[in-house]
Amino acid sequence: MEVEPGYVPALNYLSLTYYQQNLTRHQEQLTRQAVELMEKAVTLSERDPTRLEDLGFLLAKVGRTNDAQAILTELESADKQKYVSKVDFAVLVAALGQKDRALALLEEALKRKEGQLVQMKVDPLYDDLRGDPQFQEVLSRVGLGDKVSSGR
Numbered sequence: 001m002e003v004e005p006g007y008v009p010a011l012n013y014l015s016l017t018y019y020q021q022n023l024t025r026h027q028e029q030l031t032r033q034a035v036e037l038m039e040k041a042v043t044l045s046e047r048d049p050t051r052l053e054d055l056g057f058l059l060a061k062v063g064r065t066n067d068a069q070a071i072l073t074e075l076e077s078a079d080k081q082k083y084v085s086k087v088d089f090a091v092l093v094a095a096l097g098q099k100d101r102a103l104a105l106l107e108e109a110l111k112r113k114e115g116q117l118v119q120m121k122v123d124p125l126y127d128d129l130r131g132d133p134q135f136q137e138v139l140s141r142v143g144l145g146d147k148v149s150s151g152r
Contacts, residue, residue, distance in 0.1 A: 031062050034058060035055075035058060035059065035062065035064075038051070038054055038055045038058050039055060041054070041055075042055050047074075047078075049075055049078055049079075049082075049083075049084040049085065049088055050085065050088055052071050052074060052075055052078075052088075053071075053075065053085075053088035053089070053091055053092045055071060056068045056071035056072055056075070056092040056095070057091055057092055057095045057125060059071065060092070060095035060096050061095055065096060068092065068095065068096055069096065071092070072089075072092055072093065072096065075088065075089060075092070076089075085109065085114055085116060086105045086106070086108045086109035086112060086114060087105070087106065087109045087114050087116040087117060088116075089102075089105045090102040090103075090105035090106045090109065091125045091126070093105065094126070094128040094129050095125075095128060099128065099129065099132065102128075102129060103129065103132065103134045103135060103138070106120075106129075106135070106138050107138065110138055110141060110142065117138075117142045118142065118144070120135075120138070120139055120142065120144065121139060121144040121145075
């Protein structure tokens with residue numbers, strides 16, 4: 001830019017670079033805000049298992065897998081003392097990359113007739129599992145048909 005300040009391609013690419021950096025910063029800010037809000041929800045709900053699962057899911061998605069794994073451990077411990085939905089477990093372990101375990105948990109949830117299963121067809125929390133034939137089979141058995149659509 002110092003050699004030829006009016007060189008249009010350089011101005012264009014520099015502008016796009018600044019724009020992308022701004023988007024990245026904006027994304028980081030939104031991610032930070034999302035985590036903070038979810039942590040507040042977990043606290044206000046007195047560590048409700050579904051809110052914990054949501055936080056764990058979010059943390060896994062933003063790369064904080066150790067924190068997400070700690071929440072999974074907390075949920076596993078809580079499951080020994082009170083009801084924790086298998087659907088909640090499934091969503092969190094799927095976000096942690098444990099697809100087979102998540103699908104097995106959804107099978108368990110289906111046997112228990114957990115109500116949250118009715119959201120599977122459109123809820124973006126299930127996006128990690130959508131392409132799997134076993135997920136589609138669970139969807140069919142829930143009565144949600146053969147077509148799988150993303151909630152996005």
